[in-house]
Amino acid sequence: MPKLRAAAVSFLNAHPLTVGLEGSDRIELVPAEPSRCAAMLEDGEVDLALVSVAALTKGEYEIVPGIAIGADGPVQTVVLAGEQSPAIWDEVFLDTASRTSHVLAKLVLDAMGVHPKFTPMHADEGLARAKGTKGALVIGDRAFGVRANHVLDLGREWTHLTGLPMIFALWAARPGRVSPEDVQELTRAAQHGLGVRTELAQRFAAQKGGDPERFRRYLTQRIRYGLGPHELDGLEAFLGRAAEKGFLPPMKLRFVDDVVRTTRTRRLVSLDTALQKGADGERLDADEAELLDEKAPLLELGLAADARRRALHPDGAVTYIVSRNVNYTNVCTTACHFCAFYRPRGHKEAYVLDRDELTRKIDETVALGGIEILLQGGLHPDLGVEWYEDLFRWVKARWPAINLHALSPEEIWHIARTSELPLDDTIARLIAAGLDSIPGGGAEILDDEVRRRIAPLKCSSDEWLSVMRAAHLKGLRSTATMMFGVGEEPRHRVAHLVRLRELQDETRGFTAFICWPFQSANTRLTASDTSAQAYLRVNAVSRLVLDNVPNLQASWVTMGGGVAQASLHMGCNDFGSVMIEENVVSAAGTTFQMDAEEVERHIRDAGFRPARRNMRYERVGDAAA
Ligand code: SF4
Numbered sequence: 367m368p369k370l371r372a373a374a375v376s377f378l379n380a381h382p383l384t385v386g387l388e389g390s391d392r393i394e395l396v397p398a399e400p401s402r403c404a405a406m407l408e409d410g411e412v413d414l415a416l417v418s419v420a421a422l423t424k425g426e427y428e429i430v431p432g433i434a435i436g437a438d439g440p441v442q443t444v445v446l447a448g449e450q451s452p453a454i455w456d457e458v459f460l461d462t463a464s465r466t467s468h469v470l471a472k473l474v475l476d477a478m479g480v481h482p483k484f485t486p487m488h489a490d491e492g493l494a495r496a497k498g499t500k501g502a503l504v505i506g507d508r509a510f511g512v513r514a515n516h517v518l519d520l521g522r523e524w525t526h527l528t529g530l531p532m533i534f535a536l537w538a539a540r541p542g543r544v545s546p547e548d549v550q551e552l553t554r555a556a557q558h559g560l561g562v563r564t565e566l567a568q569r570f571a572a573q574k575g576g577d578p579e580r581f582r583r584y585l586t587q588r589i590r591y592g593l594g595p596h597e598l599d600g601l602e603a604f605l606g607r608a609a610e611k612g613f614l615p616p617m618k619l620r621f622v623d624d625v626v627r628t629t630r631t632r633r634l635v636s637l638d639t640a641l642q643k644g645a646d647g648e649r650l651d652a653d654e655a656e657l658l659d660e661k662a663p664l665l666e667l668g669l670a671a672d673a674r675r676r677a678l679h680p681d682g683a684v685t686y687i688v689s690r691n692v693n694y695t696n697v698c699t700t701a702c703h704f705c706a707f708y709r710p711r712g713h714k715e716a717y718v719l720d721r722d723e724l725t726r727k728i729d730e731t732v733a734l735g736g737i738e739i740l741l742q743g744g745l746h747p748d749l750g751v752e753w754y755e756d757l758f759r760w761v762k763a764r765w766p767a768i769n770l771h772a773l774s775p776e777e778i779w780h781i782a783r784t785s786e787l788p789l790d791d792t793i794a795r796l797i798a799a800g801l802d803s804i805p806g807g808g809a810e811i812l813d814d815e816v817r818r819r820i821a822p823l824k825c826s827s828d829e830w831l832s833v834m835r836a837a838h839l840k841g842l843r844s845t846a847t848m849m850f851g852v853g854e855e856p857r858h859r860v861a862h863l864v865r866l867r868e869l870q871d872e873t874r875g876f877t878a879f880i881c882w883p884f885q886s887a888n889t890r891l892t893a894s895d896t897s898a899q900a901y902l903r904v905n906a907v908s909r910l911v912l913d914n915v916p917n918l919q920a921s922w923v924t925m926g927g928g929v930a931q932a933s934l935h936m937g938c939n940d941f942g943s944v945m946i947e948e949n950v951v952s953a954a955g956t957t958f959q960m961d962a963e964e965v966e967r968h969i970r971d972a973g974f975r976p977a978r979r980n981m982r983y984e985r986v987g988d989a990a991a
Contacts, residue, residue: 369393370393370394370413370548371413372412374395374398374403381559382563383433383552386554393548396411396412403421407421407427408424414430419534426620427538428543429593429620432592437525437588437589438596438600439525443509444467444534447496448515449497450516452475458475458482458501458502461503461506462486462487463506466604467505469608489506490508492504501516567581605619640654640658642670645673658910667910675938678916679939681975684941685939685977688735688736690727690730692727693707694741695717697709697716704820706888707744708744747784751792752785758799770801771803773805775806775809775837778833789833789836803844808824808830811849811858812830812831819853839875843982848879848880850884851884859904860907867913870912877982878916878983881908881921882924883924908937918940920933922941923945930968944960
């Protein structure tokens with residue numbers, strides 16, 4: 367297959383988009399003078415070109431989505447310079463390197479009420495003549511060295527004028543020439559280039575002279591390489607204003623592969639930047655989180671997550687709780703495709719635990735030093751709020767010190783529906799009866815596209831979150847969970863994390879996050895990637911995205927002790943609970959068991975100090991063994 371020919375200028379700000387194309391199998395880079403790029407595209411000498419946005423008006427071009435060269439504020443390389451203030455200029459010499467910058471200069475001066483004559487001229491000559499009432503537009507790397515009494519940075523002026531970013535250049539293609547695979551190649555190249563901006567700055571300084579640090583700051587802090595919704599607003603505002611003033615003909619934006627304006631186009635971000643932001647505790651947006659989920663090497667992801675873990679938990683302790691998981695019934699009407707635990711009502715294996723059995727389990731837990739009962743079950747159609755109130759009052763009367771960590775949002779939602787009660791009233795009654803905190807189960811993936819496929823009868827993502835919100839606002843604390851590996855995509859996992867983070871911003875009610883991979887044995891659903899590597903990746907990304915959730919639990923129950931130990935070096939700071947009993951994942955084939963001594967040995971062997979905690983992560987005495 368012949369390679370596509372792509373023309374690009376050699377300006378420093380273009381290097382991050384082009385360096386990754388050197389040696390590409392799909393795209394041949396054709397270096398060109400700025401003034402030639404658009405002409406080569408127009409004449410069909412190349413299939414696509416990195417052109418100034420004004421060149422889009424020259425043909426029916428298709429824009430490569432997601433990638434651009436722009437600025438949101440000062441840009442440094444598009445400036446008006448002169449001896450006197452622009453307010454008195456009667457002539458401006460226009461550097462011939464970029465038509466977009468000509469239009470931008472005209473728009474900015476027009477907004478200032480200045481209407482000089484514009485004369486195209488080579489930048490060096492224009493600058494030399496920018497005296498008295500004359501000014502000059504200087505574009506590109508030459509602008510770095512401009513010294514003049516009056517220098518107007520046109521990136522800054524545009525953002526000041528509109529509140530929007532300015533897009534200077536983008537990849538434009540002749541119609542039908544660029545395929546989605548080519549877009550991927552351009553995106554891959556850009557991601558590579560963004561990751562090596564420091565090296566590009568050093569190389570440029572070595573070749574052309576100048577301060578490498580200044581060039582690095584320019585590439586990393588001044589120039590923006592994404593073309594997301596905000597940048598598209600800036601682009602449309604520019605083209606709209608230019609058309610209104612008659613500086614450019616009106617035009618409609620077209621994208622490769624019918625990527626239209628309404629489609630969310632992922633902002634272009636660099637792995638290095640996203641990893642560094644995550645490690646520093648800066649908030650990652652969904653684009654950055656998706657990039658990390660998809661592309662970050664496991665080791666680097668783990669290091670960034672470990673930096674966050676160390677910043678949040680610098681004392682070298684890894685906590686755990688002694689708790690018992692009691693599944694009070696396996697009767698459920700929801701029939702989730704991934705569940706091997708539930709039985710229909712009337713099934714010979716269906717059960718509801720009686721008080722004798724519960725007494726035995728709770729007494730045993732207390733004897734082992736347990737301080738909490740994690741009480742969860744199926745959605746039994748006959749159990750209304752009174753049944754739970756009786757149960758909770760009975761537990762609290764007999765074991766007043768035990769923390770009743772009970773009922774996932776799905777169960778609370780079900781109880782409210784079965785009892786025909788408002789959600790708030792249901793939660794209030796359960797709290798009055800003894801409910802202390804809520805487990806974050808049943809979240810699976812908080813994206814209805816996934817939920818409808820794997821658990822069509824389960825409550826929606828909004829409903830799950832609304833139960834958590836209501837519970838948090840009533841003072842309850844809860845955990846949050848994610849079950850991955852059900853065929854979801856990175857965007858679904860990221861949406862899940864972002865939704866949890868948003869609720870946490872609102873309520874501060876989540877004490878911890880726990881994720882685990884789907885266990886597929888005895889279920890109707892096929893697992894996607896549930897390997898140890900996938901688990902460690904999801905954990906690490908979660909640590910970086912959930913910047914407001916203090917604790918991350920390792921899931922040794924599903925992954926085993928060794929992988930859980932590794933996760934302590936990749937974001938987790940808690941080893942969950944000793945496992946006296948668990949029925950849900952064991953029904954799906956997972957059977958790891960550990961007592962307190964084993965938990966502590968694993969924590970120590972991983973290089974940490976074990977410490978016991980309660981549900982609110984308050985220490986309740988250091989290691990027992
Ligand atoms: S996962 Fe929960 S709600 Fe779904 S079928 Fe199993 S017990 Fe029922």
